[in-house]
Amino acid sequence: MTFKEELAKRSEEVQAVVYAYLPAEEGFQKTLLEAMNYSMTAGGKRLRPLLMQETYRLFGGNGKVVEPFMAAIEMIHTHSLVHDDLPAMDNDEYRRGKKTTHVVYGEAMAILAGDGLLNYAYETACRAFALEPGNPHIGEAMTVLTTKTGVYGMLGGQAVDVQSVGGTLSREKLDFIYRLKTSALIECSMMTGAILAGASEEEIRTIGQVASDVGLAFQIQDDILDVTSTSQELGKPTGSDERNHKTTYVTVEGLDKAKADVAAVSERAVCTLARLPQKNEFLKELIGALVTRRN
Amino acid sequence: MTFKEELAKRSEEVQAVVYAYLPAEEGFQKTLLEAMNYSMTAGGKRLRPLLMQETYRLFGGNGKVVEPFMAAIEMIHTHSLVHDDLPAMDNDEYRRGKKTTHVVYGEAMAILAGDGLLNYAYETACRAFALEPGNPHIGEAMTVLTTKTGVYGMLGGQAVDVQSVGGTLSREKLDFIYRLKTSALIECSMMTGAILAGASEEEIRTIGQVASDVGLAFQIQDDILDVTSTSQELGKPTGSDERNHKTTYVTVEGLDKAKADVAAVSERAVCTLARLPQKNEFLKELIGALVTRRN
Numbered sequence: 001m002t003f004k005e006e007l008a009k010r011s012e013e014v015q016a017v018v019y020a021y022l023p024a025e026e027g028f029q030k031t032l033l034e035a036m037n038y039s040m041t042a043g044g045k046r047l048r049p050l051l052m053q054e055t056y057r058l059f060g061g062n063g064k065v066v067e068p069f070m071a072a073i074e075m076i077h078t079h080s081l082v083h084d085d086l087p088a089m090d091n092d093e094y095r096r097g098k099k100t101t102h103v104v105y106g107e108a109m110a111i112l113a114g115d116g117l118l119n120y121a122y123e124t125a126c127r128a129f130a131l132e133p134g135n136p137h138i139g140e141a142m143t144v145l146t147t148k149t150g151v152y153g154m155l156g157g158q159a160v161d162v163q164s165v166g167g168t169l170s171r172e173k174l175d176f177i178y179r180l181k182t183s184a185l186i187e188c189s190m191m192t193g194a195i196l197a198g199a200s201e202e203e204i205r206t207i208g209q210v211a212s213d214v215g216l217a218f219q220i221q222d223d224i225l226d227v228t229s230t231s232q233e234l235g236k237p238t239g240s241d242e243r244n245h246k247t248t249y250v251t252v253e254g255l256d257k258a259k260a261d262v263a264a265v266s267e268r269a270v271c272t273l274a275r276l277p278q279k280n281e282f283l284k285e286l287i288g289a290l291v292t293r294r295n
Numbered sequence: 296m297t298f299k300e301e302l303a304k305r306s307e308e309v310q311a312v313v314y315a316y317l318p319a320e321e322g323f324q325k326t327l328l329e330a331m332n333y334s335m336t337a338g339g340k341r342l343r344p345l346l347m348q349e350t351y352r353l354f355g356g357n358g359k360v361v362e363p364f365m366a367a368i369e370m371i372h373t374h375s376l377v378h379d380d381l382p383a384m385d386n387d388e389y390r391r392g393k394k395t396t397h398v399v400y401g402e403a404m405a406i407l408a409g410d411g412l413l414n415y416a417y418e419t420a421c422r423a424f425a426l427e428p429g430n431p432h433i434g435e436a437m438t439v440l441t442t443k444t445g446v447y448g449m450l451g452g453q454a455v456d457v458q459s460v461g462g463t464l465s466r467e468k469l470d471f472i473y474r475l476k477t478s479a480l481i482e483c484s485m486m487t488g489a490i491l492a493g494a495s496e497e498e499i500r501t502i503g504q505v506a507s508d509v510g511l512a513f514q515i516q517d518d519i520l521d522v523t524s525t526s527q528e529l530g531k532p533t534g535s536d537e538r539n540h541k542t543t544y545v546t547v548e549g550l551d552k553a554k555a556d557v558a559a560v561s562e563r564a565v566c567t568l569a570r571l572p573q574k575n576e577f578l579k580e581l582i583g584a585l586v587t588r589r590n
Contacts, residue, residue, distance in 0.1 A: 028471050029446055032454035036446070083410060088383075088402035107383035111406065112454045115378060116446045118410060122417050123441040129434035138434065139424035146418040151324055151331070151411045159327035159407045176323050 003285045010282070014046045014053060014070065021071035021124050035105040035113035036120065039078050043096040048073045048185055050286070051214070052193040055207060058280040061197030068127040069141060069196065073189050075121035076149050080158065082114040089162065090244075122146070128196075141192040148188035157181030169247035178249070182222075183215025190214075206276060210287075213269035217291045220262045223248040225295065227255060233295050266291040298580045305577070309341045309348060309365065316366035316419050330400040330408035331415065334373050338391040343368045343480055345581070346509075347488040350502060353575040356492030363422040364436060364491065368484050370416035371444050375453065377409040384457060417441070423491075436487040443483030452476030464542035473544070477517075478510025485509075501571060505582075508564035512586045515557045518543040520590065522550060528590050561586040 001009070022040055025033045049070035056066045085092040085100040086107065093103050102110035125145060128138045147153060157180025160173065169177075190211040194204045225233075226241045227250055241248050250258045269287050296304070317335055320328045344365035351361045380387040380395040381402065388398050397405035420440060423433045442448060452475025455468065464472075485506035489499045520528075521536045522545055536543050545553045564582050 023446060027451070028455045028468060029451035029475075031458060032446060032451060079410075083406055086406065088406060108457050109454065111378055111381065111383060112450060112457065115374075115410070115413060116450050116454075118413055119441060119445040119450060122437075123445050126434070126438040126441050129438060133434075134431065136429065139421070139428075142417075142437065143421040143424060146414060146421050150414040150418050151318060151327060155407060155411050155414060156322070156324035156327060159404065159411070160323045162403050162407065163326060173323060180324075 003282075003289065006282060007286065007289070010053075011046050011050060014049045017053075017067050018046065018049060018071045018074045021068060021127075023120065031105065031109060032112055032116055035101055035109050036116050038104060039082050039101050039113065039117070040075065042098045044074075044078075046074060047290070048077055048189040051186065051211070051283075052189040054280055054283040054286065055190040055193030056197045058207075058276070058278050058283055059194050059197035059199040059203065060278070061193070063132065065128050065132045065135065065138065066193060066196050068124045068131070069145065069192050072121040072125040072145065073185065073192070075117045075124065076145075076154075077185060079114045079117035079121065080154060082110055082117065084158070086110060086114075118149075137195050137198060141195045144191050144195060145188055148184040148191075153180055153184035153188070157184065164247065166245055167247075169252075171252060174247060174249070174252060178216055178219045179212070182219040183212050186215035186218065187211040203276065203278075206272060210269045210272045213265050213272070214287055214290065217262050217266040217269065220249045220258055220265070221291050221293065223250045224255065224258050224262065225293075226250075229294060262291045298577075298584065301577060302581065302584070305348075306341050306345060309344045312348075312362050313341065313344060313366045313369045316363060316422075318415065326400065326404060327407055327411055330396055330404050331411050333399060334377050334396050334408065334412070335370065337393045339369075339373075341369060342585070343372055343484040346481065346506070346578075347484040349575055349578040349581065350485040350488030351492045353502075353571070353573050353578055354489050354492035354494040354498065355573070356488070358427065360423050360427045360430065360433065361488060361491050363419045363426070364440065364487050367416040367420040367440065368480065368487070370412045370419065371440075371449075372480060374409050374412035374416065375449060377405055377412065379453065381405060381409075413444075432490050432493060436490045439486050439490060440483055443479040443486075448475055448479035448483070452479065459542065461540055462542075464547075466547060469542060469544070469547060473511055473514045474507070477514040478507050481510035481513065482506040498571065498573075501567060505564045505567045508560050508567070509582055509585065512557050512561040512564065515544045515553055515560070516586050516588065518545045519550065519553055519557065520588075521545075524589060557586045 022037050023033045025037060052070050052073060053066060081095060082101045084090050085095060086102055092100055094100060101113055105113065125142060132138065149155065157177050161177050161181055164173065187208050190207050191204055194207045223241065226238055229238055231238050253261065266287060270284055273284060273287070317332050318328045320332060347365050347368060348361060376390060377396045379385050380390060381397055387395055389395060396408055400408065420437060427433065444450065452472050456472050456476055459468065482503050485502050486499055489502045518536065521533055524533055526533050548556065561582060565579055568579060568582065
């Protein structure tokens with residue numbers, strides 16, 4: 001099987017896990033549940049749960065305890081997209097070629113759907129306690145999940161990003177935003193995978209470094225694609241950073257250096273991964289593929 | 296010491312616990328943290344953490360493991376107020392006599408501050424894992440905390456409430472909203488207190504019934520005060536339900552029956568509580584006082 005075929009197969013498996021944890025659309029709060037599922041089923045690469053699963057396997061994990069966490073990380077990611085798209089935030093009407101949640105369900109319901117997804121993520125992750133009672137790693141994984149999502153992780157990065165629109169950014173602040181807004185959830189995915197598999201502290205630290213570089217490379221590649229890709233390839237309008245006068249890695253460093261840095265940072269991630277005695281060839285190829293992607 | 300003095304003293308202690316868990320206002324994301332703390336320090340009865348602490352004590356709890364959960368439930372409650380007040384929701388400019396978060400910090404930051412509070416609640420609750428490693432009740436308490444907050448609890452009730460504004464409500468739907476929007480967090484407070492103290496399943500079920508009645512009585516009293524109180528007493532405009540054409544317990548049952556029902560439901564809560572062999576005189580008086588309150 002080629003890597004591409006393998007990726008398609010595993011992504012489908014990951015998506016099935018995520019879908020299995022979506023709430024049933026019933027009861028008086030049916031519209032809220034529909035709005036949540038609308039954004040969850042609107043496509044996406046399922047990259048975070050995929051990275052979590054492969055890291056879990058890298059460290060010898062072979063149970064079901066990782067599955068509620070895989071669903072949770074995708075719900076957290078989707079929560080951030082739903083709220084990011086709101087009129088008071090980025091005011092985006094399309095994502096992945098589909099109308100955004102507030103366009104379909106109205107602003108109030110989109111705010112609640114985003115809240116609902118964030119909360120349901122933790123509700124879902126809590127199912128792990130019943131799957132493996134007494135497993136001490138679950139509390140540790142919950143701690144990393146909440147911390148990397150919150151004000152010292154993704155949400156903190158988003159707040160600084162929102163405040164920075166229209167102004168110019170120092171390289172220091174840009175790095176801060178990238179590290180929190182994008183890398184934190186990638187770190188979260190890989191670290192919780194490692195924790196749940198029972199990896200050592202040293203191994204968790206190493207995989208955190210890998211994830212940090214993967215996140216940075218991923219975000220720079222996003223900036224590059226916003227300049228070089230077509231709207232059709234991306235499923236959303238390109239050139240939005242320029243229109244919004246956003247400081248990005250490309251505006252600070254130029255397109256050529258950005259491309260060279262993506263390659264270097266992703267190479268560093270692969271090298272750090274190779275230092276571990278455990279091997280997962282698919283994970284290695286996945287990291288390489290992320291920075292040559294076209295969408 | 297009179298009950299009123301005791302209440303003031305214990306509320307102050309509870310507030311100190313909550314404040315101890317607020318994030319430091321520093322770093323690039325300082326404004327976000329300020330916005331979160333602004334709403335957290337804007338007053339309030341701290342009823343939920345107080346009920347949690349007293350229920351924890353009722354079942355013999357005497358550790359610190361309840362404290363991060365006390366802070367968490369107040370953050371969750373405050374999160375719901377910040378998002379409820381948004382222009383796309385209730386569009387309220389004042390709460391407890393102070394300007395609401397979006398009026399002070401703008402809409403985008405208020406959305407993120409609400410998200411930040413919800414997430415920080417769980418981040419804070421996770422600190423319990425480090426306080427008492429291996430305590431199996433913490434995972435159980437986390438499960439109740441997330442479930443009662445989410446789409447089958449508070450957030451589900453809010454969604455139905457938002458969709459019902461301007462229309463007429465069946466008594467069945469009104470009960471659903473009250474049970475989820477208000478009672479769920481009260482149940483959550485008392486049940487997690489009981490769980491963390493190691494109460495039995497039967498005891499947790501009983502305290503859940505008490506809490507459900509306390510929540511219902513609390514909400515009906517809110518409806519009564521909206522009609523009978525002054526704006527100065529309430530710290531927010533009265534008569535808002537009528538202006539918003541909202542179906543409430545008072546519009547459905549009339550003021551006299553609402554008053555009688557508050558008394559009956561709160562009496563039932565006190566009786567159920569009395570069935571337990573454990574006694575907490577302050578908790579009993581607190582439940583009685585909630586339905587004679589003027590704000």
